[in-house]
Amino acid sequence: LAKTTQPISMDSYEGQEVNITCSHNNIATNDYITWYQQFPSQGPRFIIQGYKTKVTNEVASLFIPADRKSSTLSLPRVSLSDTAVYYCLVGDASGGSYIPTFGRGTSLIVHP
Amino acid sequence: DVKVTQSSRYLVKRTGEKVFLECVQDMDHENMFWYRQDPGLGLRLIYFSYDVKMKEKGDIPEGYSVSREKKERFSLILESASTNQTSMYLCASSFSGTSSYNEQFFGPGTRLTVL
Numbered sequence: 351l352a353k354t355t356q357p358i359s360m361d362s363y364e365g366q367e368v369n370i371t372c373s374h375n376n377i378a379t380n381d382y383i384t385w386y387q388q389f390p391s392q393g394p395r396f397i398i399q400g401y402k403t404k405v406t407n408e409v410a411s412l413f414i415p416a417d418r419k420s421s422t423l424s425l426p427r428v429s430l431s432d433t434a435v436y437y438c439l440v441g442d443a444s445g446g447s448y449i450p451t452f453g454r455g456t457s458l459i460v461h462p
Numbered sequence: 463d464v465k466v467t468q469s470s471r472y473l474v475k476r477t478g479e480k481v482f483l484e485c486v487q488d489m490d491h492e493n494m495f496w497y498r499q500d501p502g503l504g505l506r507l508i509y510f511s512y513d514v515k516m517k518e519k520g521d522i523p524e525g526y527s528v529s530r531e532k533k534e535r536f537s538l539i540l541e542s543a544s545t546n547q548t549s550m551y552l553c554a555s556s557f558s559g560t561s562s563y564n565e566q567f568f569g570p571g572t573r574l575t576v577l
Contacts, residue, residue: 393552393568437504449520454504
């Protein structure tokens with residue numbers, strides 16, 4: 351099974367930029383990389399998605415190197431409300447069928 | 463707005479009971495998923511379905527089964543609940559396709575406690 355690896359936790363302060371990296375060595379050729387955000391007592395929700403290079407939306411940026419074996423979620427100027435768990439998702443086709451595989455999540459705590 | 467609802471937010475069952483967790487989505491999505499979430503382990507896929515009456519095993523299917531008789535409804539069944547199945551269960555749905563390109567929409571979760 352393919353694995354995705356993320357840091358378990360990160361701390362930051364309001365106004366700083368936060369970068370969270372996910373490793374996914376066995377990503378499938380046709381697969382996209384998706385990041386989700388989860389607040390306590392809620393289900394995860396979509397933040398951003400990309401295939402290669404860089405993607406930016408109103409919430410975050412996603413950087414993907416040419417080999418696609420990792421990706422970095424960048425949150426500009428975080429606020430207290432960005433405190434959440436962040437998951438990266440890729441598909442695992444190594445066994446012959448598609449299985450969406452989430453990482454274990456990175457718990458981000460933003461301090462005042 | 464896409465809505466994914468789960469039948470219960472909290473559920474307490476006894477060891478050996480048969481447990482049904484229901485999930486309904488209102489966006490005509492083809493794909494539906496069941497995950498469990500445990501501290502330190504993130505989200506782990508139990509089963510998923512790409513069509514009515516179709517199911518595929520995820521990473522941790524042991525002790526679970528699923529049913530998808532209608533497109534909007536995906537049920538997770540614990541045939542004989544055990545204490546190690548105490549967890550948060552999350553249902554999700556997405557449009558068709560086998561790539562993670564399709565955004566998954568999650569329900570609020572069911573916290574199941576097995577005594």
